[in-house]
Amino acid sequence: MKIKNICCIGAGYVGGPTMSVIALKCPDIKVTVVDLNEARINAWNDENLENLPVYEQGLAEVVSKTRGKNLFFSTDVDIAIDTADMIFIAVNTPTKTYGEGKGMAADLKFVELCARQIARVANNDKIIVEKSTLPVRTAETIQTILDSTGNGVNFEVLSNPEFLAEGTAIDDLFKADRVLIGGNQTPSGKKAIQALVDVYSNWLSPKQILTTNVWSSELSKLTANAFLAQRISSINAMSALCEATEADVDEVAHAIGTDSRIGSKFLKASVGFGGSCFQKDILNLVYLCSFFNLPEVANYWEQVIKLNDYQKHRFAKKIINTLFNTVNGKKIAFLGWAFKKDTNDTRESAAIYVADHLIEDGANIHVYDPKVSESKIKADLVYLWELRGISELRISQKIAKIFVHKDYNEALNNSHAIAVLTEWDEFTTYDWNTIYQNMYKPAFVFDGRNILDASVLNEIGFQFKGIGKG
Numbered sequence: 001m002k003i004k005n006i007c008c009i010g011a012g013y014v015g016g017p018t019m020s021v022i023a024l025k026c027p028d029i030k031v032t033v034v035d036l037n038e039a040r041i042n043a044w045n046d047e048n049l050e051n052l053p054v055y056e057q058g059l060a061e062v063v064s065k066t067r068g069k070n071l072f073f074s075t076d077v078d079i080a081i082d083t084a085d086m087i088f089i090a091v092n093t094p095t096k097t098y099g100e101g102k103g104m105a106a107d108l109k110f111v112e113l114c115a116r117q118i119a120r121v122a123n124n125d126k127i128i129v130e131k132s133t134l135p136v137r138t139a140e141t142i143q144t145i146l147d148s149t150g151n152g153v154n155f156e157v158l159s160n161p162e163f164l165a166e167g168t169a170i171d172d173l174f175k176a177d178r179v180l181i182g183g184n185q186t187p188s189g190k191k192a193i194q195a196l197v198d199v200y201s202n203w204l205s206p207k208q209i210l211t212t213n214v215w216s217s218e219l220s221k222l223t224a225n226a227f228l229a230q231r232i233s234s235i236n237a238m239s240a241l242c243e244a245t246e247a248d249v250d251e252v253a254h255a256i257g258t259d260s261r262i263g264s265k266f267l268k269a270s271v272g273f274g275g276s277c278f279q280k281d282i283l284n285l286v287y288l289c290s291f292f293n294l295p296e297v298a299n300y301w302e303q304v305i306k307l308n309d310y311q312k313h314r315f316a317k318k319i320i321n322t323l324f325n326t327v328n329g330k331k332i333a334f335l336g337w338a339f340k341k342d343t344n345d346t347r348e349s350a351a352i353y354v355a356d357h358l359i360e361d362g363a364n365i366h367v368y369d370p371k372v373s374e375s376k377i378k379a380d381l382v383y384l385w386e387l388r389g390i391s392e393l394r395i396s397q398k399i400a401k402i403f404v405h406k407d408y409n410e411a412l413n414n415s416h417a418i419a420v421l422t423e424w425d426e427f428t429t430y431d432w433n434t435i436y437q438n439m440y441k442p443a444f445v446f447d448g449r450n451i452l453d454a455s456v457l458n459e460i461g462f463q464f465k466g467i468g469k470g
């Protein structure tokens, strides 16, 4: 079966870039990305490519080459579903904030809504592709909904988890380590798998395309994210020990990373991992393990999250303790708010939690991030506080302690301390001599990403604290 029309529901960080690359690499396929959020679709259609809702290196170029040719962004979900042979579901699956499984389980309400809408609208056979990260056996749920409410149409459900990392999404899509496609091991399931293999074969080699049964594919995504996050929590755990023993965590990471069995990637100690996936997926994994009555396995993975929370708190506490046990009324400058460099995404960013901790101690936080807007930064904090049930009055008092600047000098001048929360390259190019002149003394720098040169900063006169530096 040759795919001619693809529809993707969800024009977010995953759906937008993934479909743009499919459109570029498969000029014969018409790709329509739909979303309920009209503002987001308008932004994807904006003439000025700087206004795309997702910032990714190389994305604007891909969109400029494909949009209006074989790539379309629309809010008309029904039409896109009706005309597609293959429908990707790339809606968000956040951690549940209510009811059964609150704080742990993935909220599948959007996925379920998509399945119901597809069942209602579809008039001919379709392949449904799960792109969103989902608990194991979700394909079964989707299949059941499709089969019980459909119009006698045949649906084949595939799992095709996305492994791209934000900030390098386009490159990751062009040169994927692997694409994983899970499907039913029946004749029609195998045909559907082959149809998706053919799409990716437009630019990837057979070696890069793995096929499995549906459940292995769904579980592999959770497992991959759990393993990656576990490495960060492991090195962050060692960073605390390094600080107590005068070892240097970067030296330790380098030394162990040269062992080919361990490998050098994902061993960068930090203020803690963030992003839309790691925490959500591990919590989801923990919930699944508990559900299947595997408490030892659940506890094992939960430690990865607990250690990450500890690391964020430890960083905030270190700032407070070093600043003579209080930051009340002090100006603390934040360099960076995004959860990593080269993205405007802030979901679960460590910066949110560090800011919360410091504001609770009375600090005034002055943020500069090259890509994140003031409204997003404030919305992140308000969301956290509302989730915790903090009163409206208290939230308005707390939010008055956050200041967002477009010029980094405004954030840094007359500050008592600087905290680096995101590893943006530009921070290493600043004139740190001048920054020092314009700060209160002693001038503290807390490098939550270990990107600044400690010896240079110490030489200038800063009191410099890195992560895991004894």
Ligand code: UDX
Binding pocket: 009, 010, 011, 012, 013, 014, 015, 034, 035, 036, 037, 040, 089, 090, 091, 092, 093, 110, 111, 113, 114, 131, 132, 133, 134, 276, 277
């Ligand atoms: C994706 C995945 O779907 C998630 O499971 C994975 O773990 C991370 O990547 P992402 O693309 O980052 O999520 O989410 P987001 O940027 O929030 O985009 C989802 C889009 O779906 C939003 O634009 C939202 O408006 C849209 N949506 C949501 C719909 O169009 N319909 C819905 O019913 C729900």
Ligand code: UDX
Binding pocket: 162, 163, 164, 165, 166, 167, 225, 228, 232, 265, 266, 267, 268, 269, 270, 271, 272, 273, 274, 275, 276, 277, 278, 339, 340, 341
């Ligand atoms: C992750 C997975 O890498 C990707 O395969 C999956 O599809 C989605 O989740 P993403 O969250 O976009 O991607 O970024 P990633 O590069 O994995 O970074 C996640 C967090 O870990 C960031 O906050 C980053 O700063 C942090 N990190 C990463 C470290 O603290 N140390 C490291 O060594 C690597």
